[in-house]
Amino acid sequence: MTSAETGSTVVVVTWRGAAHVEACLEALAAQTRPHRTLVIDNASDDGTAALLKAHPSKPQIIRLKRNTGYAGAMAVALEHTTTPAIAWLNDDAAPEPTWLAELEDTLDEQPLAAAVTSRLELADGTTQSTGVRLTADGHGADLTEPVDEVFGFCGGAALLRTDAVRAVGGVPASFFCYYEDTDTAWRLRLAGWHVVSAPKARVRHLHGASTRPGSPLFHRWNERNRLLMLLRCAPAAVAVRELVRFAVITALLPLRRNKPGAANFHVGLRARVLAEVVMRLPATLRARRRTGEITTLGRGAIWDAWAGL
Template sequence: MAEPGSTRVSAVVVNWRQPKLTSAAVASLDAQTGLAEAGIALSVVIVDNGSGDGSPELLRSRHPEHTVIELPDNRGFGGGVNAAIRGIHADLVVLLNNDAVADERFIASIVAPLAAHPRAAAVTARILLRDPVDGVRRVNSTGNELTRSGNGRDRDWLVPVADDHRSAGEVAGFSGGACALRMSALTEVGLFDESLFMYYEDTDLSWRLRRRGWLIRYEPGAVVTHAHASSSGTGSDLFRFWNDRNRIVISAQHAPLPVLVRALARTSFRAARSVVAAAGRGDDARHDARRTVRALAAALGALPSAWAERRRIDRSATVPRRSVAAFIVAD
């Protein structure tokens, strides 16, 4: 039970068929320091996304002190997080990817800016890649940004850690892989969009928060180490399909029209090129072409509902689109 006057923080970790990774992420939350001094009462919620492989039982046996929510099916990242949020009573929610390990002062560091900045709805962490690239330790993310062709990406991706000197401050969007969210802001704008399933959910929520006048900050003192895309794999069908689809959907829901046009053109060109390239080649090329075409078709099919959501957001917005669009960067 939280002490009177303490800040109730619930950390959420979503698992899908990676109980050993998830257990390591949870163990890093158990090892947090500085909580009492910061007046933080921390609880941990583990969500199993319909793994069907015995993950819930293993996680309960390893972490009996924490709540484990067992979903009957895979609802994606947003659906898993939402299931946890709907069942907790907290002031702040901290999200940690199940393939990430938090520094021992991660919670205290990522919560502090929300106390210092009352209009901040989210704080994004300094995420470092676990494995060196070309022998150099590199940055995974210092927040999210959107490009002129609708591409959502990690800010400072692959910057050498030794060259990363980002200071605390505002950033376009938060990374759902390691962040803190203010519950009152979520109550105002809504939770993650579960129709996105995976990828771009944090970009979508960042837009909605900013359109309602909330701010998003980066905190370099909140550090996690991440095994990038361990659950889905950057070359997997799952990763590529949802990235291609959601890039267009999010552009339609939020971005200026030129961004949507470029996002559509980019994916359409890739789909056409992949179909041409697959002619006369092997099964892998034809498979890639079919996947890209399916993603484009899925995005086009989602455009009517995305446009309706765009109009709904516009009606309730207190900040004009152009103000948020000022954060858009070149590709």
């Protein structure tokens, strides 16, 4: 299948990306495959809008009235995508010229795959991600060695079948940031799709240019969305176990003499995470029921096949 028949929209989500989004757009302009570039600007206030408008590659731009996070912006992008494939790309990522061609070719060669993930490399050349694995406690963790099939894709640089994503409920916009990719991978797998890796699709990534990994806000989103993802997608026993474990650790933290210093072990942050999960529980359970309606493989079967590998 040729790229013209396949067709891809590359979506770049940006927020205050003036320092790095131009490098991303220049790398896209150098791609060996034709494509549509769609930039979702999350109400940047640092001059990003002017840079995008003036860029010679002339990307299509949708400027949102407020910052909806990566998840919210990708949900908007999906509504405006008419091509068979949609690529997710961080604004601080610069793909090599053959990146999109490698992803498209891999997807063409893998008719059972709904998503193909890239090889993300940090500025020093070390590998950040070749895909996402599912840990024994339900976290999504980056793989750093090349493998053919992975549990999930890294949302920083991946290509997905547009109709497949729509059929499983789209992108969880309410997540704001983090785990929207692993949640989507969960639902694709439950619907019977595979997720594969394309190690030759290389991307240089300025990890954390837009958000600060390790910050309290990072941990709040990360912990909350992991629990919400499990409640939406995982076997009920696993989801309840992890929610109870999180609550028990939170309750016992004040009694510990030597508390971990990481922000995700601050009692106040964990209490807020629990409160947000509880407030979202009705909507989360409705989403779980909807996911059950499109499921062709059992949640337990997916968990047994991938958790802890």
